[in-house]
Every structure is written in C-alpha cells, then in structure tokens.
Amino acid sequence: MESTGRGLAVHIYADYKRDRVFVVGRLEDGRSFAAEDASWRPSVHVPSSSLAGLPAGLRTGFAERGLYALDGTALSSWTAPGFGAYRDAAARLASLGVPVHGAGSLADLYRSDKGLGLGVSVSGEARPGRRVDVVFPDARISSLEAADAPLSVLSLDIETDEADRSVRAASLAMADWSPKEKRLVRRDEPTIVLLVPAPGAGPGLSAGLPEGVEAVGDERALVSALSRIVTRLDPDLVVGWNVVDFDLARLVERSESLGAAFDIGRSSESARVLPKGRGRTATAVIPGRQVLDAMRVARSGPERYDDYALETVARATLGRGKEVSLRGAAKIAELDRMYLGDTAAFASYAALDAALVLDVLERTGLFALTLARAALVGIGLDRAWTSVAAFERAYGEALRRRGVAPPPFEEGRDVSGAAGGTVLPSRAGYREGVVVLDFKSLYPSVMRTFCVDPMARARSGLADDIVAPNGARFAREPEGSRWPLPDLVDSYFARREEASARKDATGSYVYKILMNSFYGVLGTSSCRYARTELAGAVTSFGRLVLLRAKERIEREGSEVLYGDTDSLFVATGLGPCAEYRAYRERGDELCRLVNEELAEMAAREYGARSRLELRFDKAYARFVIPPLRFAEASDGASDGASDGDEPAAARGRSKGYAGLLRGPDGDRVDVKGMEAVRSDWTPLAREFQLRLLGMVFSGASETEAGAYVSSTLASLGRGELDARLVYTRVLRRSASAYVKSTPPHVKAARLAGLTGRGAVSYVIAAEGPAPVDPDEYGASGPGSPRPDYGHYVAKQLLPIARSLAASGLPVPLGPFGLESPQPELF
Template sequence: MQVSADNSALITGEGILLTRQVIDTRQGTLVHLWLKTTTGPVKLEISNETPVFFIEQKDNEVAQKLLKSVQSDKTLLKPLALKTFTQQHVTGVYFNKLRDFYIIKDLFKQHNIKCYEDDFRPDERFLMERFITGQVSFVGKPSNIRTNALNHYACYQEVKCKRCDDPALLSTSLLHTVSLDIECSMTGELYSIGLYSETTRTVLIIGQPQALTAEIDFDLVWLNDEKALLTALNQWIIEHDPDIFIGWNVINFDFALLQKRYDLHNIPFTLGRDKSEPRWRKHANGEQKFIDIAGRVVIDGIDMLRSATYSFPSFSLDYVANALLGIGKKVEDVDNRVAEITHNFHHNKLALATYNLEDCRLVNLIFAKTQLLEFAILRAQLTGLSLDRIGGSVAAFTNLYLPKLHRSGYVAPNMGDGLQGLVSPGGYVMDSVPGLYRNVLVLDFKSLYPSIIRTFKIDPMGMIEGLKSPDNSIEGFDGAYFSRDKHFLPNIIKSLWAERDKAKKEKNSALSQAIKIIMNSFYGVLGSTGCRFFDPRLSGSITKRSHEILKTTQHWIEKEGYRVIYGDTDSIFIHVGEDKNSEQSQTLGIELAELINNKLKENLAKRFSIESELEIEFETYFSQFFMPTIRGLDIGSKKRYAGLVEKAGQQQLIFKGLESVRTDWTELAKEFQRTLYLKVFNQECVVDYVKETVAKTYSGEFDDKLLYRKRIRRKLDHYVKNVPPHIKAARLADQQNRESNKPLKFQNKGWIEYYLTTSGPQAKGYVNAPLDYQLYVERQLASVADAILPFIGTSFNEITDAQMNLFH
C-alpha cells in the first residue's frame, strides 16, 4: 500500500481487522475500522452507514404516527421485498443516528410493534453484509497521517471495503504482540509493570535506582511513584505501538486495576492508537468485563484457551505453565506469593522485576505452544468474530448465515420465534454390557452432527421452504421438512469441511482445530434458546436422526454376529470375540466400517433419495477393555470405561470418566487405579500390590498423595445447607487466619487443597490433626478396587481383611 500526499487520490490497501467501533456525529453515524497492514496501522472512517431494523408492513401506519409524535424527521420507512419466516413482508426502518435507533426501537416495542434484527450495530452489519471477516480490502481517500517520533497510522475517508482472503495476512508476524503483567499489593497499589515481546523486555518499577549485583537481560526502568509509573506506561505504549496485548486474566485484573489507578490519579489512560481512553463493557452476568481500545486488541490467555477447548483442573498460570511447558513461576511459595511479592518490593526489587517479567514470558510461551494467536486470527477469518471474542458460537453462525438469508429474501427471526413446547433429546447413549473383555473395537462416526446436517439438508430457511412443499422435501422429525435445494448451512459446512481436510494435509493444527470447533458448534447453536434460529424441530432432526443411525448401525453389526457392548453419541463399541489376535481384530474393524458406510449409502438413497455424507471410521482397538457397573448396582455404567491399547509398540491405558481422570480424587487413588487395572489387564496377581498399597498408606508413606483439590464456586458464606468437605476446610483455615491476623485466603471463589483428618477436612498448610488413613483406604482404595476386582473373582475386603485387623 502506498500513501499519497494528494488527498484527492484514491489509495487501495488490505490488512487484518483489529477493532471496529461505531459513533454518532453531527453528520450521522460513523464506522471506524482499525487494520494492521504490511506498512503499518490504518484507520478507516466509513460514513453514511445508516442503522436499520425491520418491522412488518402491516405496522407501517402505526409506525408513521409514532415517528411524527416524536418528530423523528430523519427516520425513513422503506418497504422492502424481504419477508419474515412467517411470510410477512417487511419495511426497513433507517436512521441517521444510532441514538435515534435505540429510542425508536424502544418506542415501537412499547406499542407492540415487533422489530426484527434490532440487535445489530452498524459496524457489525457493515462487515457482515459484505462477507468481511478477519481481513479487509479497501479503497479510500487519505485524510491525514498521524505521527510521532516512532510510529504512525494512516487515516482514510470515503472508504469502500470488501472481503479479502490473502494468506499472507494470516501470519502472526504482521502483528506486534506484547505480554503485560502487573504486580501490586493486596489493596491494589502498583509495584511494577512487566512488558514482554519478541523485540522488547521491560519492567517499569517504583523505586530509587539501585546498583545491580548481577547482569539482567531486560530494561529496568525506575520510577519515583505510582503516578510516574502510570505516565511511563502511557509513554511506553506510544513508543512501542503494540497491536495486541496478551496476559493472564489480563482484562478483569490487570487492565481493570490499571484503569482504577489511572482514575485515582486523574491521569487519562490513553491506550488507543488515537490516544483515546478505553471503553468498558460488562457481561450480563455482571462479573466478566470487556475492554474496547481503538486500534488495539486485548486477548486473555485463560479465555482463549477455553475457546480453543483446552481444559485444565486449574487455569492458574503456574498450573498451566507446568502442564504445557514443564516450567512454573519464579516464586518460592506459590500459595503465599502476594506476601513474597510485597517482601521483594521492599527488600529485593530485582527479584520482583525478574518474577514480573517471567510471568509475561510464561504467557508468551503458552500462546506460542498452543498457537492461540494463530487460532484467534484463523477463527476471525472463518467466522467474522473479533480477535478477542470469548465463545461466540451464536455470533459466528449468524455472521455466516444472515447475509445469505437476506439475499434469499428473508429477515432473521427473533429469539423465541421458533416452535415452542418440543424438547429435542441429547446424544444417544446405549445401555452398556459390563465386563472384562478381550478384543474390543471402537467405530466412530466422523463429525456425526455436521454430517447429518449435510446429508439431510438441515437448515433454518430450508425448513421454512420445505414446509411449503413437504412432498418434494426431506422429512425430518417432529413435523419438520427440509428443502432439497434451498438451504445454506449444508454448504457452509461442506466448505468448512474441505478447508479442514486441507488444513490436516498441511498439518496446520490451529486452523484444523478452529474449523472443528466451528463445525461442531452449529448443532449447539440450533439447539440453543440463545440463538435467533432456535427451533426444536431443527435440533431434534439432528439428534433424533443420530439415535436412529446408531440403533441401525448396532442392528447391522449384530446381524454380522458380533456383540455391541456400548454406544455413545457417535461411537459404537464392539466385542469381536476372545479368539482373535490384534491383526485380525483391526482388519475386521476396517471391514465393518466399510460395510456400514455402504449400507448407509444404499439405505438413504432408497428411503430419501439423498446422497449419504455420513462416514464411520475404525478408530480404536482395545486388546483389553473394562466396562464397569454403576456403583452398588448390577447394571452397566455410561460414559465410564477403561482399556488397553498399543501405540508405537507401547501399552497405553485409556480411561474415560473413571477416577484416574477426575480432578476430585487423590493422586494415590489415580496411581492405584492405573497400576491395578494394568495388572488385571495383563493377568498378573494383584493381591500383593493391594496389600502393599494399603500398608504404605497406613504407614504415612503416601501422605503427599492424599491431597484433595476442589473448586470453591461461591463465596463461603453462601454455603448454608449440605456444606461439603472442602468448604468446611476453607472455613476452618480462614478462622485460623483471622485469629492470627493474617489475610483471609478462601472467602471468594478459587481452589483449595485439603486433607481428611481425624478431626475432619483441613486445608493444606492448616493441618493440626492426624490424617484419617482408614477413611482414605475405604473411600479411595476400596472404591477403586471393588469396581474391577469382582470381575476376576475377588474383592478388596477379601484381599485385605486379615491385614486390616492389624491397623485397628
């Protein structure tokens, strides 16, 4: 892109979309798009974007009278060729200013005039209707170039934009990303601010310059007081001009606290590229905050990991860094780090600065390891979601679907417009056949729900069109019919599917994961009352079809002489007999998958005259497999099993839903289960191992493995009835803290580690009674053992009875 000094010349360019805003001016509504291009940051000013919503044409007369009553002369009613899902023609209501949009919308609703698509901001609609997602191609007139000593941004007016799909713009190298972390006292006074990127490593810290006793590999900037610290941060942002800030709980803690300290000192928090202050929004839950900064994006590591479907027992930085990177925080006592941080601020500022920057570095490494920024960029390009968007499945679906819907002559329904009173079931889970097995195959339907959508043409508008002519449509469930040719969602999924196959071939894991999440979310969107397209006939036609497909598949397998012992949503577990070896079993798995795929093609062509997009694959071979009973009953459990597989010549235990993979069981129980099951699968004697584990538990050898870890999900005083053990432990610990004039640690939400003692549950670090070994043996070891031991003809008590008497 070239910038011309001639303001009359049109300049073309393209870049990655960072932020979007909409503002009211005297002339009307103005949309601002901030981009990062290969030549630097760009601000696009788009004028004449009229906010709009729709009403049914039968309400035109009343609407006109209401507009006259409030003298809204610049509001335009324009009859359109669009119609609602109930076949009512609509009128567009166009506004000069966003303020009038909100006033008139409320006025119409007070007079029972139904408004459609009244929850889209002009910037969202501008991008959506042009199919613009993560990248923008533009042409416009240069307005000016804002500069300072080290950076600039170009501004363009009279802009026209269109979608851009330049792979070069998807590179994270185009974006200047900075990891930010603050250190402060318990009451919020700032100590230091760490800033880390590939090109700069800086700690701004309050204190008088000190001679360093060791070399450091970062810039240490000394400031006199908090006011100077905040001013220095503003200046640092201007000089280094980051596109993206990343951090850990960085919005709700770091930036939220920074805003409070700027406000306290009456200093403008000039975060924006145009030196504007940030705009804060709150989630409906009142706790989650969002920050909008002109030309800069803030991405929280915890939120983005969850969006990318990562799951950890704890999302603390120390835990995630250890889990992903094998390294943790530079602090001696993580549980009491605030006290150590405060001590270092007063007595060892270099240690504090090193710790501060290490937190920044860890976040940077986690983003790199998990490709979180790549994930965010690719998700934005695929769906139109902003880079910092949390979740957003409904918004992603709407971004992709709505412009296509408009071009087919429809406006979108409102939430609650879908058929009421029906309930669509969840995934089909078969009753299991408990037991110990050799040679179990797992066949898995590849992306079952998206495949059903593609095969049976399930689509919101497709259902409206299908109901017009049921005889020529594909029958769904609960009275639904789907048009064979008027639909969008099957084709959206088809194109995403092709892109995912391409990403897999290119080993682009971030893109593959982003597409998988988007495709799999479409069923959830159609089944969510928070989506304007929700209709239980849509979601029911997906889940009920999946039930039918799994039951039919089970029937076909059993006709071949094999036993289906379990099935869950999109998977079938088949026992193929004890007499086969590994090679024979796996060959059979491939043959069964091919058989089922062929039968599906024949069946669907015959019943519906449609082509099957369904595909079942041979996924796993378990040489040994265990399906437990429900505890205390003889019937098989669901979503709980264990098995032995071979990978690269090594035996590997797979657990699903059992103690070994649950966060609320002790490490002793998990290790005991893994070893015990492996011995059972390998037909080894278990008696000595069980006895030895019990003896070592009573002797105290496993004390470090007896911790329970649970989340405190509410404030402590909110637990009134049925107070669980971890809350009792938390209350006792804070009672000790109160008596010792120490800070209370557990009053709000968070995690607690505790032991079971002879005086009840007690938090780690607050134990003053002996551990209750008998309780651990009964609740942890016996529970684990008695799930599997009866299947080899024994029990925990049978093995340990004589031994247990020695400990009483």
C-alpha cells in the same frame, strides 16, 4: 498520495458523532493503519405488511428491495441518513411492536454489508498518523481472504493491594506474530515493569531493581506512564490472564478514581470495560486494538486442565510456573512481604506473569487457533472463540447471499437448552477384542442429512415436511439448492478435508470445532436463531441413528457393549492375540453395513440423502467396563434405551472404561473416565489403578496382583507414600458460598484462607482436612499434618480394587481382609 495496502482488520468501530466507521489494524508491511469510511449508511428492514400501520412520517422512504424474512415474508427497507437516525428509527419501530430485521451493532452491520472478514484491502489518499503509522481519511475498503500481517501483541499484568484496591505494579511483555512461521515470537528484551515503591523505600531503590523495572512516584504516575508506553509500543492486541475481568477492569476503576486518563488505544478515547450482560461476558474496549483474554481462550481450547489458574496451565504446558505458587491468603501474604521487604523479588515476580501468558499462547497453539477462527468466520479477534457470535456471523452471511435478512432477537421465546447426547447403558465386565466405531461429526451430519435448519423450520408447514423424531418440522430443500445451514456445513466438511490433505492441523481443527459448536448454539437463549425444537431435532435424530446402528451390528452377531452420542463399543469375537489389521478389517466391515442401512433408512423414511458415516476408530485387545457402584445402580439411571430387565449388577459405568489399546505400532493401556484420569483422586490412587490395569492386561496372575497390592499397603502404612496423598480440588464458587454442606475441600479452603474460587490442595488427617503445599508436602514431620492412612485405604485404594475385581479382573481383595467377589456379569 494515493496508496494501497493489504493487512488485517484488528478493530472495526463506529463513530456516532461524526457518522463514520473506522477500520484499524496492521498492514502486511508492518505499518499500523486507520482507515475511515464516511460514506456507508445502515438500513432498517421491516415487514412490508407492517408499513400501513406506521405513522406517516415513519414509513416515508421505505421500499421493497428484494429482501425477505426468514419465513419468506417480503421486507421493505429504509437507509438512514446517519447513525443516530438509524438508532432512533430502530428504537421507535421496536416500541411500536414492529420487528426490525437484520438489526445489530453498527460495526457488525458494516462488516456484513461490506463482506469484511479479518483480511482487508485498503486504498485511498494516505498520510502519517499520530497514533498509527498511516491514516486513510477517505478509504476504499474491501475484503481480502489471503491477507496476513505481523501483528504485535502486548501481555499486561498488574499487582494490587487488595486492602485498598490500589495498583502496585504493571508489567508489559511484547511478542510478534510471524505470518511466515505461524508463530508468536516473544521479543528479546526485558519485560517492562512499572512499580510504585512501597512506603518507606529509600531514594536508592532504583539502583537495585532488575533491568526493565521503572519506579514511579505514585499510582497516578503509574497509570500515566502505562498509557504513554502502550501508545509507544503500539500493540494490535492486549492479552493477559483474566485481563478483562481483573487487570483492565481494575485499571479503569483506579484511573477514574484518580482522575487520570487511561487512553491506551489508537485514539484519545479512554479504555472501557463493559459489564457482562445477557449472554455476554464482560468486554474491554480499547479503540483501535483488541483484547484477548488468554484464560477465556484456554477454557475454549482443545486441552482440559485441572483448573484454569495461570500457574496450573503454565506448569502443564511449559513445565514451569510462577515464582510464587501459593494461593489464597498465603499468596497474598507472601506478595505483601515481598513488596514491603524484597522489592527486587517482587518486581521479578511481576515480570514473569506477563511473559508466561505469551509463552502459554504460543506453546499451546492457541494464538494461531484464534487467528484461524477469526479469519474463517470473518469475526473480530476478541470474539473468535464466542460460539454464538461466530454462528450468527456465518449463518447471517449465508442468509444474505439468499436475499434473506437475519431475524430480530425475540425476548421470552422458548429456548430451554440443548439436550445431551444419547448414552446407551453399558454392559459391565471384561471382554476381549473390542472395537470402537464412531460417526464422523455426527450432529453436523444430521443437519446435512435431515435439513435441520432455522430457515427450513420457519418455512415448514407443508405435507411433505421432514418431521424429526421430536416432532420438529423442516421444509424440504427447493429443487437444486440447499438450506443455509446444511450448505454451510457442507462447505466446512469440504474445507476440513482440504486442510487435512495439506497437513494443516490448525485449519482442520478449526473447521471441526466450528461445526460441532452449531448444535449447542441452536439451544442457547442468547442466539437469535435458537429454539428448543431445533436443538431437540438434532439430538433426536442422533439417538435414532445410534439405535439403528446398534441394531444392525447386533444382527451380525456382535455385541454392542456401550454407546455414547456418536460412538459404539463392539465386542467382535476376536481374541486378544489378533493383530491390529484383523480388528480394523472387522470394524470396517461393520461400518460398511451400518452406513448402507442408514442410507436406506434416510431415503425410505425421510426422502433424504444420507451424509452419515460410521468409521473405525480404535481397537482394544483387552477391555473392561467397571460395574455401577451400588448407589448408582439403585438409581436405575438410564435413558430408556435398555431392555429394562437387565440386572443392575450387569450395568457398567457411563463414560468410564479401560483397555489395552492395540495399534499398528504396539499396545498401551488406555483409561477414560476412571479414577486413574480424574484429578479429584489422589496421585496414589491414580498410580495404583494404572499399575493394576497394566499388570492384569499383560497377563499377571491374581497372586502377582496381590503381591503388588500388599506391597502398596505396607508402603502406605510406613509413611513412604505421603507425597502422593494430596487431594487437589477446585472450588467453583467461593468457600463462604457453601452453606448447606461443607465438603472436605471447602473446609480445607477455609483453613487455607482461600476466599475466592480456585484450587485447594489438602490431605485427610485424623483431625480432618488439612491444607498443604503439594510441591513441598512429603514424609510426616514436625508441623506437617500426619495422614489418616485408614482413610486412604478405605476411600482410595479399596474402591479401586473392588471395582476391578467385580469387573472380572484377577485383583484379590485378600490384602484388604476381604474375600474376592465371584462376578456373574456375563
């Protein structure tokens, strides 16, 4: 029967053996579907000039079809009779040194040729399926922008015995995406837990297990039951915390070892995990479904965390975490104890992990952001947060609309990475009436203004090229048209404004981070379009713009205290009692002058129309930049933008400042890059700095600040602040990998038995670093390491007081037995 459906394409993949493509997903009415297209065939594109040198049999069938290379070279195309023929021809041509343009995976080529994004319309004869609700065996498939569907999401978590690598338990929690509410809603049902009983467990074990827990005979039975249950639940996405590198990788490994089928997809093929390769992380393939690693998504999202363990992120976002919060050897020992002696508690722990992941994805909005990114770019959900894949998809489509094929990936080309943004040396000290001005999406605006574009670079070489400060050349845009990248960014700017106007925060954010990722991609070796001079052109223009803005502001008699990439901190001359409106008006006036200057510069020096826009961001009634520490000052760190004769004592820290932020609704202390907001300092140090800043910004005298310092030192010495003395640091590599030096947190990790990467909590005792549980460590007692209070005074409190005093704030050093400095900063 002929049928038509609208929905979301969850997985698009090619069947090489039968020369067909499957589009699998969920329809708007809630049914899962699989659409088969056996008519599509891929094409090979090569420079027309290369055909004469090919063997006669290989060049047969090639013809020009109005397609061109990035540099304008004419291409000839050949459509393969089948998928295997395409693969063989592309490989043969590459072996002969002939560049194949527009190459890629068959799924990506199909998506591009059909113009398919996340939303699709499917029509054709329909019949019931075995592993999906409906199958379209000879489908007509087209793109559909406005589609949505109630996606089902399964969260998977396993517990293992690390001694023999076996799987002890698997937990499955379900949720559904509500298109109407734009929410991920956890199902009101118990989490399923498949449990292999510990050796020696009695026959009555099942009677004492929590609801939803099922005891299975052995590990092989667990894999079989897992496959059966996933097939029954039929999720569109499988999510989990580190689910690709750990949970699925281990399940695939164990199923192969046991000879058990691990077919949890929408076909009879087993799930696979592809190892990481050139510029690619490990990837899980479950036919007909997608895998979303929640930990990777959290790393890519807008929020930053002390580390990316599920326990840390869950407590930060939900206010709750795992039932066992230990780490390293202590955690393994506790789970072993629970598994062997308290099966019900072990099962409860396993169930909670799977549910936590769903709650984190919903509370943070990361699931909604993932769908929005995939829909915007037209990319698979599993690659929605992959910047290179997103850029190549978006830019490749822009090329195709211009009759241009994406270039081949060139091994060994010059891509040394994207340089950092310009940082203007800061001027240390205390100021009043400071405004922060920032450029609206500076790097995307640079691309729009100065034609920074791979195609413009490839077609440069004329006398009127735009030449970037780093020497990169870009052809001017043809009359009445735009180069692909500036045009793409133009459209994103417009759509972001539309999203903001309709109060769509998710859409606005997605457009913003996509645009801002383009610069980094142009300096990433895994991107086919990347070149060192492309990324360098963006940063060199950015530096030029920042310096010109600084010069214009200083001609107005205002002092620029600091500049970083796209922001300028300006002392306005207004006092701390000025109203927010006065700061705003002064900032807006400076922005107007700078924008006029930059528009004139772009037109006069580059023949370009400026899209650069400096805007007022915020105002500080009181503001301080701490001076460089001695070691930093002696390094002479600078990007060369300073006058060169500025004394080291007058230079401030980069990316570190604090102020009394004044807004239309009141004042608050705001701290960036200083100890109070750094997780590698103790809670005591962070609280100490925040309290001092709050006092002096509110007008406290040196005597009042000194009384607080003395009180803190006294409380510390009496042991009243022990609970705030715990350091928490993150190991970026295993503790055993530290050979040349052994910093305190590594020593603590080794003592705690932490073998891999992760966070370690410890105190500094007289004997050295001692690992502790941050939730339980408090006043010193039997068995609890006693802090070395002298260490905390010398290494935590005194440096903060010294820094603030040297900045010109009324913070006395007398309580530490030192004389307060007499700063001569300005």
